[in-house]
Amino acid sequence: MNRFLITIILLFVYLLPQSQNITIKGTEKSYAGNKLVFYSYTDLITNSEKELVKCPVDSSGNFECSFKINNTVLAYVYLGVYKGFIFLEPDSAYIIKLPPYTPKTFGDKINPYFKEDELYLGIVNTSPNELNYLIKKFDNDYNTYVDNNFNMLSYRGTSKVDTMINKLDEKYNSFENPYFQNYLYYKLTALRHLSYLKNNNLVVHNYFLNRPILYNNIAYMDLFNQLFNNYFYLYSKTKNGERIFSDVAYAKSVFRIKETLDNNLALANDTLKELIILKACYDECYQNNFPFTSIIQTLDSLIILSKIPEHIDIAKNIIKKTEHLRVGYNAPDFELYDSLHNVVSLKDFRSRYLYINFCTNWSYTCKEEFSLLKNIVKNHSDKLTAISIVSHSDFKEMSAYFNANGYNWPLYYYKGDSMPKQYNVKVYPTYYLIDPYGKLVMSPAPSPNENFEWRFFKVLQSRK
Numbered sequence: 001m002n003r004f005l006i007t008i009i010l011l012f013v014y015l016l017p018q019s020q021n022i023t024i025k026g027t028e029k030s031y032a033g034n035k036l037v038f039y040s041y042t043d044l045i046t047n048s049e050k051e052l053v054k055c056p057v058d059s060s061g062n063f064e065c066s067f068k069i070n071n072t073v074l075a076y077v078y079l080g081v082y083k084g085f086i087f088l089e090p091d092s093a094y095i096i097k098l099p100p101y102t103p104k105t106f107g108d109k110i111n112p113y114f115k116e117d118e119l120y121l122g123i124v125n126t127s128p129n130e131l132n133y134l135i136k137k138f139d140n141d142y143n144t145y146v147d148n149n150f151n152m153l154s155y156r157g158t159s160k161v162d163t164m165i166n167k168l169d170e171k172y173n174s175f176e177n178p179y180f181q182n183y184l185y186y187k188l189t190a191l192r193h194l195s196y197l198k199n200n201n202l203v204v205h206n207y208f209l210n211r212p213i214l215y216n217n218i219a220y221m222d223l224f225n226q227l228f229n230n231y232f233y234l235y236s237k238t239k240n241g242e243r244i245f246s247d248v249a250y251a252k253s254v255f256r257i258k259e260t261l262d263n264n265l266a267l268a269n270d271t272l273k274e275l276i277i278l279k280a281c282y283d284e285c286y287q288n289n290f291p292f293t294s295i296i297q298t299l300d301s302l303i304i305l306s307k308i309p310e311h312i313d314i315a316k317n318i319i320k321k322t323e324h325l326r327v328g329y330n331a332p333d334f335e336l337y338d339s340l341h342n343v344v345s346l347k348d349f350r351s352r353y354l355y356i357n358f359c360t361n362w363s364y365t366c367k368e369e370f371s372l373l374k375n376i377v378k379n380h381s382d383k384l385t386a387i388s389i390v391s392h393s394d395f396k397e398m399s400a401y402f403n404a405n406g407y408n409w410p411l412y413y414y415k416g417d418s419m420p421k422q423y424n425v426k427v428y429p430t431y432y433l434i435d436p437y438g439k440l441v442m443s444p445a446p447s448p449n450e451n452f453e454w455r456f457f458k459v460l461q462s463r464k
Contacts, residue, residue: 020090024055025064026124030101031057031079038065040073040088043310044221045279046317071216072131072179080104083116086123087131089179097122106362112426134180138172142187146194153195161195179217186219193223200227205266213271215310225279232280233289240264248290252297254305274306278314285322296323325424325443331434332422336389336412339399344412346438353456354434355386355445358420361394361401363428365449370407372448377409379453383460387412389419433459 024038036055042048052075055065069090076085080103086096098121108114126133145164146153152160165188172184189197189207197203204227214220232248235241240263247256257277261267267276281299284290299315306312323329333346346354357373359366370388377386386409390398395413402411414420423432433442433456441459446452 020068020070021066022069022088022090023064023066023093024053024088024096025062025094026096026098027060027062028057028098028100029061031063031098032059032061033057034101036063036065036077036079038075038077040075042317043215043314044218045225045282045314046321048317048321073216074218077121078116081108081116083118084121085118086121087135087179089131093125095124097124110428129175129177131177131180134172134175134177135183138168138180138184138187141168141171142191146191153191158196161191165191182214182217183219186214186217186223190219190223190226193226201264201266203227208272209266209269213275213310224275228276228279230280230283230287231276232284233287235261235264235280236289245290248284248298249294252294252301254298254301257298271308274302274308274311275314277302278311278318281315282318282322285318292322292326325440327440327443329440330438331432331440334414334419334422336387336414336419337392338410338412339395346434349385349387349434350436350438352383352385352436353441353459355384355452355456356423356432356434357386357388358423358425358428358430359388359390359398360428361390361397366429367401369429369448370405373409374407376448376453376456380456384456385409389414 034057036057038052038055039049040052042050052069052073053065053067055063057063069088072087072089074085075088076083079098080101082099082102084098086094088094099119104114120132120136123130123132128134145168149160149164169184169188173181175181186207189203193203203223208224208227232244236244241260243260244257247253247260254274254277258270258273261273261276267273277298281295284295285292296319299319303312303315306315324332331346336344338344355376357366373386373388376384388398388402388407388409388411390411390413392413392415395411399411402408419425423430429447431442431445431447431452432440433445435441442455446455
């Protein structure tokens with residue numbers, strides 16, 4: 001291999017995004033013996049969760065962990081009743097200060113609407129030029145202004161708004177952090193859009209069209225998601241976009257969708273068009289204005305045709321998130337344990353329909369429905385397997401309760417909290433019905449007290 005070729009290869013490797021170390025450490029006695037798990041978002045359209053690192057806390061409350069990232073990300077960690085956020089930059093070390101640990105109460109755990117209080121994590125070794133310091137300081141000024149002037153912002157007058165925008169810009173534009181500069185630019189653009197730039201196409205043309213796409217910048221993606229919310233449906237109601245329904249529902253063609261988007265001159269950028277398609281597909285998975293299967297096939301086509309790695313990843317994330325727990329699609333796999341600590345998974349229940357029951361010791365409704373479930377198990381033993389699932393801490397007590405009452409269907413426990421998250425368990429009891437091929441039939445399923453037996457009979461009839 002000649003030297004020129006070796007030089008080209010080395011240059012190519014050098015120019016690739018390089019993972020760089022991040023270190024997070026700190027001390028907070030109230031977390032002693034716990035484990036901090038830091039997450040980030042896979043992308044800022046689906047906001048799907050991905051784990052960055054697990055960080056054990058020793059008996060004195062000390063913790064330290066290191067991992068690698070390619071670019072600046074917004075990370076977060078669940079801290080009992082809190083959810084703490086921090087911006088992480090490559091090749092940086094953070095000494096963080098956690099709020100005293102306040103565990104969720106019993107009421108918090110059983111409340112399906114409970115949401116953690118969100119806060120920025122304190123950083124001991126911050127500085128006036130550090131990204132978290134800058135964003136917190138700017139957000140405080142920005143939010144104070146919006147709160148105090150919200151009524152004025154609804155008018156179309158520009159002078160007072162621009163005066164404040166110029167003041168904020170002058171105060172912060174001297175800081176050279178690239179992420180913050182873009183954050184500042186798009187937060188101020190959002191303020192203009194809120195107050196007087198009401199024309200979405202004008203905002204897109206002036207602030208997005210000929211600029212790089214900032215996939216990881218919160219301010220950029222917040223404004224992008226706002227501008228293109230439910231875009232397929234809204235665009236289909238315009239003269240330029242009247243063909244969009246057939247492009248998606250019948251043709252399922254990324255090429256034809258792009259052609260229709262070309263009718264809007266503000267979208268004359270192929271990379272931006274692809275991102276708009278991704279956002280619109282994601283929204284339509286929940287709006288049901290377009291056939292879900294057509295949306296998925298459109299995303300499959302984009303995965304094959306796109307040359308942009310970020311777009312391929314976003315398309316895969318959309319498919320994974322929107323197919324999750326949807327009737328007709330694969331049920332999430334699991335690992336469950338019986339009284340002898342034997343492990344079972346979804347594939348071990350392929351011979352019959354599987355009726356899953358998530359239950360707890362403290363739920364009166366769970367225990368009330370067990371007698372009805374007992375009859376269902378007896379009446380449909382040739383076609384249906386029922387299992388009850390509890391947490392590890394509940395298993396011993398629930399096992400004794402099953403034995404005392406003659407409930408003879410399998411009882412299992414799970415470790416950690418991944419199983420309830422996988423099945424989006426917010427209340428107890430929760431039920432699902434899975435067919436012999438591992439596909440969801442009822443998601444969630446009615447309880448025994450909600451005429452499940454009749455619904456199950458109708459499923460059997462429809463599949464004969």
